[in-house]
Amino acid sequence: EDQVTQSPEALRLQEGESSSLNCSYTVSGLRGLFWYRQDPGKGPEFLFTLYSAGEEKEKERLKATLTKKESFLHITAPKPEDSATYLCAVQFNNAGNMLTFGGGTRLMVKP
Amino acid sequence: ETGVTQSPTHLIKTRGQQVTLRCSSQSGHNTVSWYQQALGQGPQFIFQYYREEENGRGNFPPRFSGLQFPNYSSELNVNALELDDSALYLCASSPTPSSYEQYFGPGTRLTVT
Numbered sequence: 001e002d003q004v005t006q007s008p009e010a011l012r013l014q015e016g017e018s019s020s021l022n023c024s025y026t027v028s029g030l031r032g033l034f035w036y037r038q039d040p041g042k043g044p045e046f047l048f049t050l051y052s053a054g055e056e057k058e059k060e061r062l063k064a065t066l067t068k069k070e071s072f073l074h075i076t077a078p079k080p081e082d083s084a085t086y087l088c089a090v091q092f093n094n095a096g097n098m099l100t101f102g103g104g105t106r107l108m109v110k111p
Numbered sequence: 112e113t114g115v116t117q118s119p120t121h122l123i124k125t126r127g128q129q130v131t132l133r134c135s136s137q138s139g140h141n142t143v144s145w146y147q148q149a150l151g152q153g154p155q156f157i158f159q160y161y162r163e164e165e166n167g168r169g170n171f172p173p174r175f176s177g178l179q180f181p182n183y184s185s186e187l188n189v190n191a192l193e194l195d196d197s198a199l200y201l202c203a204s205s206p207t208p209s210s211y212e213q214y215f216g217p218g219t220r221l222t223v224t
Contacts, residue, residue, distance in 0.1 A: 043215035101153030
């Protein structure tokens, strides 16, 4: 069964303290990997799509990278407004564009 | 460009009742997917609709059913509600079933008592 695992489950950072979130997936044919941001009680907001190993995408303080078995979301000098749950989702080759999500990482950035 | 909208925002139902949730897809998108997100967990795929037909289904029982209309809007129906059905129900639209990106609505918070 195709699975997506995110770690850590929760992360507390001080403002300006850089860190990385991890997303690992079972290797059964990756069609695409997606990062979303979700604020409490709201729908996921699309951040990045990664298609192949070695690919990198950046947006403001966020940078997403992809290897053959995992992806990292690097947060550089975070601010309190970066506090949210970050979700990783994968499309596998045998499942159309259905998204398989990880459990998410709840990020809290303190001033 | 209008994004994905969902209604109602939240509702409370009693165990055994039936509920209908609604979704309007983003302009130009003909594919709608529904996801269930329990508190503290990632979303789980329920099913997808394309051209008014079910186009894939996750591991959910038949009491979860749906419809898609000619204007691409969609409904999720849940019969015989159970306490475990309490969750945030998310609708996502995409231009086609093979499109990579899906764009999510704000969700409907369902509480079953």
